[in-house]
Amino acid sequence: MTQRYLAPMEEVTGYLFRQILNRHFGGVDRYFTPFLSPVTGCAFKTRQGRELDPKHNEGLPVVPQILTDDPDAAAEMIRFLATLGYTEANLNFGCPSGTVVKKNRGSGFLRDTEAMERFFERLFSQELPMPVSVKTRLGFADAAEWPAILAVYNHFPISELIVHARVREEWYGGTPNREAFAYACENSKAPLVYNGDITSAAQFQELTEEFPNLKAVMIGRGAVADPGIFREIATGVSMSPAELREFHDDLYRSYVNLWGVKDTLFKMKEVWGYLGDRFPDADRAKKHIHKCRNEAEYLAAVRDLL
Ligand SMILES: Cc1cc2nc3c(=O)[nH]c(=O)nc-3n(C[C@H](O)[C@H](O)[C@H](O)COP(=O)(O)O)c2cc1C
Incomplete structure (x- = not known):
């Protein structure tokens, strides 16, 4: 059965939203925190501290998401997350925000596959206490970039690849590129998760028929519009x-x-x-x-x- 993930959405899917969605509807196999930046010595800022506080995520399968271009800072944070009891971490290679991209982070990273290669080389050369997944877009400006980007991911032991099937320049508009996603289905070494514009149980069904080997489908905006969507997919009971x-x-x-x-x-x-x-x-x-x-x-x- 294809799993169901709640997408990270900064300012929207914080820990209270996740707890309340879980209490009222459930049906989510993994919850992702909005992106967190590692800070020196892992002295988390207040918002981050609250997101990561184990008592705020108790009983929920929560995966913290990290946004950085520094492999040592990422590794340090991953080790810290293990001490808090988390069992998986996710790296953000998709954020389109101008300030993030300017620093070559998030989707900004996708413009330089050599830099990505160096980042993962250094990260995975260290002992990491948990699996590390990646959430990515197809490219920066054009989906023609995707095969080279996917080739980088394929060089490393990424636990799963969550693909928001758009490029950065599309932000959140236009139609997700299913053809480029199909290319990933054929060529990705890591198990694949689809993300982008799924807003109903029927669309989830249709997608999993088109791509029967998907590990999971991640839903963001569609789940804020319909927080019962995951339960409906799992049980057929829609939100009243x-x-x-x-x-x-x-x-x-x-x-x-x-x-x-x-x-x-x-x-x-x-x-x-x-x-x-x-x-x-x-x-x-x-x-x-x-x-x-x-x-x-x-x-x-x-x-x-x-
Ligand atoms: C307001 C907003 C905040 C977001 N914040 C994050 C984030 O912190 N980390 C991340 O990886 N993606 C973030 N995203 C992207 C979503 O996780 C998701 O990839 C995107 O919305 C496409 O999926 P959807 O069509 O199901 O919403 C954000 C999207 C929106 C609209």
Whole structure:
């Protein structure tokens, strides 16, 4: 059976979101943290500390994701993760953000396959206490780059390769490139995970029929729009409107307890950027939420929509 992974989404799929999705719906085989940067001596910044705190991830199969171009810093962090009880780490080779790319990290790395080769050479020359997977895009500017990039991954003992089937220049738009993904299915040494634009159980089904050897499918935006999607794929039971309301209220209350109302409204608007897509008039739904300035307005708008 093809497994189901929740994609990492900075500012969206933090530990509270993961815990609450798990409590209400489950059906997720692996949860990935949004990207974390290693810092000297592994003195984690506050947000990172909270993401990694073992008590925040208890009982959940959580894979921390690392974003760096420094193989020694990555190795040091992987060793640190082992002391916290994690059993797998993931490396980010896909982030398209300008500031990240400028430092040749994330998808910026994909422009220089020799630098990638040196990075992995050094990383895997060290003793690592756990399997290391990679989340990648197909290239920087053009999918023609993909065979050379895949050839680099094939030189190293990467535990699994999660492919967001787009290049960096596409950001999150356009259509994922299934042809380039099919090339990976034929040529990747590491087990493959598909990622990109899966938003329903039917699409998951169709994808696994097209690519029967997939290890897993990773879902991001589709799972924020429909947090019950993993359970539906696993059991056939789709999320009811009442379940969505309960999920929303739990998430909202947990965010308020942690961050207070102002920051929570900001974060919930991010969530609604995807959740709004469930509504027949998505733009109207999103606008309705977006213009709320305080808790009373927000809760009234949510009551209206849910
Ligand atoms: C707001 C946002 C934040 C994201 N943050 C991360 C991240 O921290 N690490 C990462 O590897 N990918 C990140 N991604 C990419 C997603 O994990 C995923 O690859 C992408 O959204 C395509 O999958 P989807 O169509 O199922 O959403 C982010 C995407 C979005 C939209």
